Amino acid sequence: METKNVIDFAITSLRCDEQIKTIVKWGKSNLSKVVCIANVHMLIEAHQNPSFGAVLHNADLVTPDGMPLVWMMRFLGAVNQDRVAGIDVLEGVCKLAQVDDVSVYFMGSQASILEKMKLRLYREFPNLKIAGMTPLPFRPLTSDEDSTLIQLLNQSGAGIVFVSLGCPKQETWMSQHKGKVSAVMVGLGGAFPVYAGIHKRAPEFLRRAGLEWFFRLIQEPHRLWKRYFTTIPLFLWLVAQQMLDEFKHSGAVIKIQRERK
DSSP, X not given: OOEEEETTXXXXXXXXXXXXXXXXXXXXXXXXXXXXXXXXXXXXXXXXXXHHHHHHXXXXXXXXXXXXXXXXXXXXXXXXXXXXXXXXXXXXXXXXXXXXXOOEEEEESOHHHHHHHHHHHHHHOTTOOEEEEEOOOSSOOOHHHHHHXXXXXXXXXXXXXXXXXXXXXXXXXXXXXXXXXXXXXXXOTTHHHHHTTSSOOOOHHHHHTTOHHHHHHHHSHHHHHHHHHHHHHHHHHHHHHHHHHHHXXXXXXXXXXXXXX
């Protein structure tokens, strides 16, 4: 699949519906794959932490969640790229999975959130096969607990496992379990509470303007202010450097072409 490098990380250059089709296609064959829903926070985490950067580099599909990533990909030539956000992936995959007879599993988050999700899922996708729902503790799992969880996921027959442990924990977990879990693992982070109706999603005009982060900040200021204060300025600086390099490269190419003529 074609990709575009944003601050040195390869983001999959496919429209949202095509990425969803790819995930369901892999799930139908029970392929062990890792799908990262990447936003500015995730890229900065990967930039600052080489071990997490390796996780992102080794993912099978990295979606552009967040308009800053979409805008940068369009600047780099993917002019038709749209946003591929976690909540859209969740709903799109469930819609297609019920048609293609692919069962899905929901792992992580809290039991109360999963229960609310289940009610909405049964209402919106009545033919969807839910292979299971398992909340997990915030602490790391023991070796025995992890082995039991792998067995549970594989015996469920799920083709797609939605993972909600928060970034970078969920991406690290998926990377460590590639080849062990016979399903496509999709890290959804905050999509679970949004789908459950606990958190509200930003209005579409804010999403299009790239201001969903501000809407989330208003809802969870104590948890998010430090993240945004540290990640957004650094991302803008790195993107500016990359854009400058692109302009210099384009100028050099044009100069060479003129000299050849």
